[in-house]
Amino acid sequence: MTERATGSPETNENDILAAGGTPSGHPLHKVLSFVRRSGRLDTRLQRAWDAFAERYLLDVNAGEGSLDVRSGFVFDQAYVREVWGNDNPLVVEIGSGQGENVVAAAAAHPEVNFLALEVYDPGVAHTLLLAGKQELPNIRVAQVNAPELFKVMADGVAAEVWTFFPDPWPKKKHHKRRIVQEELAGEIRRVLADRGAWRIATDIEDYALHVHEVMDGLEGWRNEGGLTVSLPTGHVGKGNAELAAEMPHADFEESARFDGRVLTNFEKKGLAAGRIIHDFTYRKV
Template sequence: MAQNLQLDQEAADRIWGRRAPLTVEIGSGQGENVVAAARRHPERNYLALEVYRPGLAHTMLMAGKEGLTNLRLAQVNASDLLEHLAVNLVDELWTFFPDPWPKTKHHKRRLIQPALADAVVSCLQVGGLWRIATDIEDYALHIHEVLDNHPGLRNLGNRTVRLPLGHVGKGTAAMAEDMPHGDFVESKRFEGRIVTNFERKGMQAGRTIHDLTYQAVAVG
């Protein structure tokens, strides 16, 4: 995308052929969630962001079978696109089960970082929601560390969970049980997220699903 090009409301209206609340999914994978949502909510517009072509192809096939007209796809790194979205353009943003980068030395590659949070806050409407899910306990801790104190976000969690206060990685996860733990606030499961094969495998492996919901708030 050209450096001076921005996806604003006028451009969005042209792309979807109408004006409607916009949901953006970062890392749409095989497309199960975004296609199901677009089918259930034809009154909303959806944009699926994914870097892997096979996932986008699968999403296109499903959307085509459903005859969906409210879904658009982009093969792009989310961080490269979000900075070009106009302020207050997005009503909801989803990040479901991002790559955990399990090795400790790779944690810095995780998608949810302060720079991405700033970009999300910029494009979300005030009152808009960022819905996140992960089945990796250490990633849940990482999300809390990055987002809970962000001035442009409010954690809308309604239940308390206990997490280890230290980070672990692949091969050291067992150490988490002996670490000091602290209380964090998370959300009940987002009813709009279907159970995908990926999530089902995580639950079968005994992993806990962490749902987090953040609301964009006015700053200053």
């Protein structure tokens, strides 16, 4: 989920097992960008789930409680036409959190199809609630591990992918769990239509450096940033972030704030705390 819900920085082997993964010593170990803890729904969210899941929640999972995609499922243009009833451009948000951003975008752009990917029950339920209250026809939700879904998505099926405020995994030993990785970038590029874009935002300086390191030199992508920002050239982790100010800095290109991203309560809190928002636009070339 975006807005610090794509994972927990305090993970362990039991968490991985609970998330449907396998321990790091296991040959089938799969690095996840989140830890799935039990998310009990309050009465209001349970009512929303019961009322709106049939309409908005896609049936793509391998089984009850699984975040993997069922065997043989293909997400192609024919599936989009079947589910959304049209061939409008598709925007996929990785980690929709409480759904504030993707639902607002769907309401503002009825000519665009939206897919919200979220793993946590409360976030899914709240997204269903927001969409259902407005009776939006152009949004759907999938409760799946995003990289698994991208593997079964057809070439060129999406116009844009959004990843706003992913979990920073602040401990250095957990940086490999960050959702922005070269492997996922390859899948996203394949899934994007010609000149499609991956939009990313973070309020964590070290994560911004991570995005640049993964994406700026990656073949098939162009950083369309027009703003120059200065970032430390070394990574810091939880507990020693203050060392960043003493490190050598370098200039990087980033984007102006994406107008299509609403100002959520989470982003407001970050700004109030003095954090700088880093926006990125990477174009498929």
